[in-house]
Amino acid sequence: EAQVTQNPRYLITVTGKKLTVTCSQNMNHEYMSWYRQDPGLGLRQIYYSMNVEVTDKGDVPEGYKVSRKEKRNFPLILESPSPNQTSLYFCASSSRTGRQYFGPGTRLTVT
Amino acid sequence: GESVGLHLPTLSVQEGDNSIINCAYSNSASDYFIWYKQESGKGPQFIIDIRSNMDKRQGQRVTVLLNKTVKHLSLQIAATQPGDSAVYFCADFYGGATNKLIFGTGTLLAVQP
Numbered sequence: 001e002a003q004v005t006q007n008p009r010y011l012i013t014v015t016g017k018k019l020t021v022t023c024s025q026n027m028n029h030e031y032m033s034w035y036r037q038d039p040g041l042g043l044r045q046i047y048y049s050m051n052v053e054v055t056d057k058g059d060v061p062e063g064y065k066v067s068r069k070e071k072r073n074f075p076l077i078l079e080s081p082s083p084n085q086t087s088l089y090f091c092a093s094s095s096r097t098g099r100q101y102f103g104p105g106t107r108l109t110v111t
Numbered sequence: 112g113e114s115v116g117l118h119l120p121t122l123s124v125q126e127g128d129n130s131i132i133n134c135a136y137s138n139s140a141s142d143y144f145i146w147y148k149q150e151s152g153k154g155p156q157f158i159i160d161i162r163s164n165m166d167k168r169q170g171q172r173v174t175v176l177l178n179k180t181v182k183h184l185s186l187q188i189a190a191t192q193p194g195d196s197a198v199y200f201c202a203d204f205y206g207g208a209t210n211k212l213i214f215g216t217g218t219l220l221a222v223q224p
Contacts, residue, residue, distance in 0.1 A: 004154075033211070040216060041216070042200070042214045042215060042216040042217060043155070043200070043212070043214040044214075045211050045212075048211065058211065090154050090155070092154075098143055098145070098160075098204045098212075099145060099157055099160060100145075100157075100212060101157070102147075102154030102155045102156070103154050104152075104153060104154050105152075105153070105154050
């Protein structure tokens, strides 16, 4: 089954404790992205990757890092999480056609 | 800057009625639009898309209309069912290097039995 998976689905952590949210897709897509979803603000792109070892900032990259060492994986790293990064995070992948496939989401709470 | 907005944050319809969800966009250069459905606790799911060289596209029970003159698109759902209850987003696709979608804030569709 074609899918995008994310782990963990739920995470509660404290300010400053480094964390990683994993994302994996099995569709051999070149493009992968991370979005955050906040009430009233919709989905905003954090980082994207056009292919292995090629990443760039989206609209709200501050406080986040990503890496793309393999085509299927695109982890999101929060080196020092802060409460304003409490949000619902989605990973997405696509081929060049533009239609993006989304993962199930990771709900992060930073206290 | 560009934006993709929705006219109504909440739409309540009776089961069996038709639903119409509207969306405005600001970038006249946009050439591809996608509608997504997001159910509670899930990620957005693709419903239907349309390119700017089309005015209308139909899927199963769904139709998207695009009016480039007024930069407006709409999603029509025929014979709305309880399973259609969700938040619906229109998204403006920015291709090229970023492959980015610009999402509207969403419309909550509530289907009354």
